[in-house]
Amino acid sequence: MKCRVCRGAAVIDLPQHNANFCAEHFDRFCLEQVAKAIKKFKMFGPNDRLLVAVSGGKDSLAVWDILGRLGYAADGLYVGLGIGEYSDASGEATRAFATSRGLTLHEVDLRSEYGYNVPEGSRAAKRAPCSACGLSKRHIFDSVAREHDYDALITGHNLDDEAAVLFGNVLRWQTEYLGRQMPVLPAGNGFPRKVKPLVRLGEREMAAYCVLSGIEYQIDECPMAAGNKHLGYKEALNDIESKSPGAKFAFYFEYLAKAAEHFQATTESDRDSLEPCVNCGSPTPSGTCAFCRLVERATAPQPITMSPTRRRRSESGQPQ
Ligand code: Q46
Ligand code: ZN
Numbered sequence: 250m251k252c253r254v255c256r257g258a259a260v261i262d263l264p265q266h267n268a269n270f271c272a273e274h275f276d277r278f279c280l281e282q283v284a285k286a287i288k289k290f291k292m293f294g295p296n297d298r299l300l301v302a303v304s305g306g307k308d309s310l311a312v313w314d315i316l317g318r319l320g321y322a323a324d325g326l327y328v329g330l331g332i333g334e335y336s337d338a339s340g341e342a343t344r345a346f347a348t349s350r351g352l353t354l355h356e357v358d359l360r361s362e363y364g365y366n367v368p369e370g371s372r373a374a375k376r377a378p379c380s381a382c383g384l385s386k387r388h389i390f391d392s393v394a395r396e397h398d399y400d401a402l403i404t405g406h407n408l409d410d411e412a413a414v415l416f417g418n419v420l421r422w423q424t425e426y427l428g429r430q431m432p433v434l435p436a437g438n439g440f441p442r443k444v445k446p447l448v449r450l451g452e453r454e455m456a457a458y459c460v461l462s463g464i465e466y467q468i469d470e471c472p473m474a475a476g477n478k479h480l481g482y483k484e485a486l487n488d489i490e491s492k493s494p495g496a497k498f499a500f501y502f503e504y505l506a507k508a509a510e511h512f513q514a515t516t517e518s519d520r521d522s523l524e525p526c527v528n529c530g531s532p533t534p535s536g537t538c539a540f541c542r543l544v545e546r547a548t549a550p551q552p553i554t555m556s557p558t559r560r561r562r563s564e565s566g567q568p569q
């Protein structure tokens with residue numbers, strides 16, 4: 250297996266590009282793909298203040314690293330979700346990365362700031378963990394970007410993520426979500442500009458980039474992801490990709506080129522009709538926003554449940 254550029258020994262094959270690369274040229278390829286996405290979608294300029302949402306995983310650390318190497322100054326934002334050892338290790342990986350490079354990292358701990366963590370919030374609000382988690386993260390990302398006046402909020406969503414979300418939305422023709430599936434969502438009505446510079450690179454490339462660059466990331470998957478529909482969509486797309494290399498890239502980028510604009514009007518009019526939450530000021534369709542309602546339910550005193558033995562003793566008047 251030889252590198253497409255220098256004919257030296259290749260370390261990775263990319264069937265979707267019909268190419269193999271040595272470490273040096275793979276590194277250059279990753280930087281070029283990100284630079285291409287930033288330019289093509291007019292994501293941001295050299296003087297913009299950028300905030301990267303960092304989880305400690307490969308994608309967010311890689312995008313933060315690549316932006317710095319491309320000459321963009323970006324700060325990080327880490328949200329402590331309180332998902333046991335997984336969150337402990339994610340926080341450590343993020344802090345170690347920021348410290349080693351002298352980067353500014355904002356940290357928001359869900360429990361200390363808002364009084365609940367993801368498992369508690371999910372139970373109390375009777376929402377799936379990823380739903381409570383996603384809602385909390387989105388609210389915090391938007392608020393910190395607004396408060397500190399960042400020009401763009403950057404996330405590490407890669408091609409596999411975007412193709413899987415598109416696949417799920419197309420399966421059910423969720424037109425209100427399809428309009429949001431752009432690599433750039435413009436700022437407006439209380440939302441910061443949101444951008445995804447890794448859309449041209451897949452999960453496998455990002456893991457390889459981190460390994461070859463010596464970036465120590467949180468390798469374990471979140472334990473609450475089990476049963477998450479997107480994992481199933483990713484597996485289905487990987488299966489298709491193995492039989493038809495390049496299918497994932499074409500599925501997403503042909504959608505952007507040929508269909509995305511048809512769904513944007515719905516999203517824009519939804520956004521324009523939002524008003525500030527009566528409690529926190531974040532944009533919401535009306536009244537109190539979904540995040541404030543989640544906080545209220547997650548932090549409400551929970552009824553004390555007695556074990557069957559204690560209940561029997563209590564009912565029969567026995568001492569407890
Ligand atoms: S962290 Fe949160 Fe993910 Fe874990 S609970 Fe689900 S959404 S899987 S990116
Ligand atoms: Zn080479």
Ligand code: ZN
Nearest residue numbers: 526529538541
């Ligand atoms: Zn609110």
